[in-house]
Amino acid sequence: MRRDSNLKNDLLVRTLLGEQTERTPVWMMRQAGRYLPEYIQLREKYSFFERCKTPELACEITLQPVDIVGVDAAILFSDILVVPEAMGMEVQLIEKLGPLLPQPIKTTQDLNRICVPDVHDRLHYVFDAIKLIKKELNGRVPLIGFAGAPWTLLCYMVQGKGSKTFDEAKGFCYQQPELAHQLLQMITDTTIAYLKGQIAAGADVVQVFDSWGGLLSKKDFEIFSLQYIRQIVAAVNDEVPVIIFAKGAWSSLPEMAAAGAHGLGIDWCIEPQMARQLAGNNVALQGNFDPAKLLSPIPVIEKEVKQMLQAFGPGKHIANLGHGILPNIPVEHAKAFVNTVKEYCFQ
Numbered sequence: 041m042r043r044d045s046n047l048k049n050d051l052l053v054r055t056l057l058g059e060q061t062e063r064t065p066v067w068m069m070r071q072a073g074r075y076l077p078e079y080i081q082l083r084e085k086y087s088f089f090e091r092c093k094t095p096e097l098a099c100e101i102t103l104q105p106v107d108i109v110g111v112d113a114a115i116l117f118s119d120i121l122v123v124p125e126a127m128g129m130e131v132q133l134i135e136k137l138g139p140l141l142p143q144p145i146k147t148t149q150d151l152n153r154i155c156v157p158d159v160h161d162r163l164h165y166v167f168d169a170i171k172l173i174k175k176e177l178n179g180r181v182p183l184i185g186f187a188g189a190p191w192t193l194l195c196y197m198v199q200g201k202g203s204k205t206f207d208e209a210k211g212f213c214y215q216q217p218e219l220a221h222q223l224l225q226m227i228t229d230t231t232i233a234y235l236k237g238q239i240a241a242g243a244d245v246v247q248v249f250d251s252w253g254g255l256l257s258k259k260d261f262e263i264f265s266l267q268y269i270r271q272i273v274a275a276v277n278d279e280v281p282v283i284i285f286a287k288g289a290w291s292s293l294p295e296m297a298a299a300g301a302h303g304l305g306i307d308w309c310i311e312p313q314m315a316r317q318l319a320g321n322n323v324a325l326q327g328n329f330d331p332a333k334l335l336s337p338i339p340v341i342e343k344e345v346k347q348m349l350q351a352f353g354p355g356k357h358i359a360n361l362g363h364g365i366l367p368n369i370p371v372e373h374a375k376a377f378v379n380t381v382k383e384y385c386f387q
């Protein structure tokens with residue numbers, strides 16, 4: 041296991057490695073983004089991919105929540121969709137609509153248009169950003185690298201846009217399972233090289249986002265998601281700690297723990313005690329505050345965050361939201377979330 045000896049705050053890394061810490065670490069999924077006025081300013085000047093592909097901009101945005109909100113970890117500013125783009129697909133981000141992939145994968149011919157790229161050629165801008173961020177962080181907090189899980193990326197690559205059900209992506213898997221598995225394996229191979237590149241560039245921890253894992257039954261989650269996540273975790277978990285966040289897929293927590301992850305993200309639909317029973321004692325749990333609850337008045341946020349910390353108990357817990365922070369959250373409310381965790385003492 042590689043560890044950056046220059047880290048002044050290593051609460052996240054130690055928690056993931058099962059070591060005791062003075063307090064619970066805290067960060068927020070999607071913490072670099074639209075609820076921060078400083079981010080919105082940059083967004084007005086540069087397109088989404090300009091922000092992702094310019095290391096100085098990605099670095100500045102990554103550091104914003106560390107400086108402004110005081111989280112215990114930075115997460116690389118990028119997007120899970122840079123991987124489909126590197127594999128040869130056109131990816132656009134449209135205001136208010138979200139991602140658009142105008143030529144989605146439906147047939148063997150479509151699959152032949154994409155490839156497993158050389159990540160050092162196609163995604164070098166991410167590795168350059170990570171090197172710059174590590175330098176600028178100067179050990180203040182660890183840096184989390186990330187990638188989308190193959191299933192969640194397939195959802196966008198086949199559906200071509202966001203969806204509540206991803207019915208076309210699911211239909212593709214059920215109608216053309218062989219093609220689906222070829223695509224999932226190509227994404228997996230790209231992702232392994234991509235995460236290894238992030239780690240080589242300096243990422244201290246990596247997280248795999250399976251935002252749409254909960255759309256599958258437990259059996260189909262194993263077939264179309266978990267077997268690929270397992271390959272990714274096995275390829276990197278001796279280098280740095282790995283967190284799997286598979287939203288809604290709580291019934292597979294035992295299998296995800298057995299896959300060799302150091303941390304498992306959970307959403308607010310499962311109680312901490314139940315998640316602990318399912319996941320066992322050898323893994324840290326991350327979560328699980330309802331992001332919309334950050335709209336509550338600050339005293340309510342403080343009270344509910346304390347209840348959450350108490351429910352998880354001391355140790356083996358990383359305080360976080362159960363999904364990404366919403367754009368309409370006041371910065372003061374995000375700060376209240378973080379500060380309540382930092383100030384909490386277990387009796």
Ligand SMILES: Cc1c2[nH]c(c1CCC(=O)O)Cc1[nH]c(c(CCC(=O)O)c1C)Cc1[nH]c(c(CCC(=O)O)c1C)Cc1[nH]c(c(C)c1CCC(=O)O)C2
Nearest residue numbers: 069070071072073115116117118119120138139249251364
């Ligand atoms: C499914 C998914 C995507 N991207 C991501 C996921 C998995 C996590 C999740 O479920 O929320 C992951 C992601 N996207 C972004 C980050 C940055 C780092 C961080 O967490 O702070 C991370 C970790 C930046 C972003 N990615 C995107 C934005 C907003 C675009 C903008 O600010 O111009 C940001 C800050 C665009 C994006 N990218 C994606 C969507 C659906 C959208 C549009 C809607 C939305 O914003 O949530 C795909």
